[in-house]
Amino acid sequence: MNKFRIGFGYDVHQLQEGYDFWLGGIKLDHSKGAVGHSDADVLIHVICDAVLGAANLRDIGYHFSDQDPQYKGIDSKILLRQVMKLLREKGYEIGNIDSTVCLQLPKVNPHIEAIKKCLAEVMEIDEDDISIKATTTEKLGFVGREEGVSAYCNALIYKK
Structure with a gap:
């Protein structure tokens, strides 16, 4: 019997003019970009946290300090x-990734297939094992005011 584990990730980045906007490894055209110590790719960060959490390997900040x-x-x-x-060093593989990006603008939907392709190549998994959804917050809160971006992710892993 395979051993399955689930992990969860959540991340937020402020949006400001003068920064590039990276999402899922793809640079999106937008007047604002995410601010962070790295390239501030909120989607990759939540995937990292969800995978690390599932494998009981702490979090992204533990491994890659800002x-x-x-x-x-x-x-x-x-x-x-x-x-x-x-x-993979712990003997696990990805079952699937399910993520949601919360962003008022730019629209994420037109980029989802390119993002999935990029992430699948980086992670060495099937594109079909990556789900990316996008939503706005109906102009409410920091996301709605276009002050920031947030993302959530669940990762299912299994022992090989």
């Missing part, structure tokens, strides 16, 4: 590759 200068401006795809390496 106080460490080597991670300043780093491409989050590099972090995700490292997380997948840690996961």
Whole structure:
């Protein structure tokens, strides 16, 4: 019998003009970008946290501290590759990823297939094992005021 585990991730980044906006490894055209120590890719960060949590490997901040200068401006795809390496070292594989991005603008839906393709390549899993959903907050809260972006993710992993 396979051993299954579930992990959950949540992340928020402030949006400001003058920054690139990265989401799921893809640079989106927008007047504002996410602010963070790395490239502030909120979707990759929640996937990392969900996978690490499922494998009982703590969280993204534990492995890639925002106080460490080597991670300043780093491409989050590099972090995700490292997380997948840690996961596989513990003998686990991804069952599936289910994520939701909360963002008023830009619209995420037109980019979902490209994001899934990018993430599947980085994680070395099937695109069909990655679900990405997007929602607005109907102009409510920091997301609705376009001050920030948030994301949630569940990850199912199993022992190989």
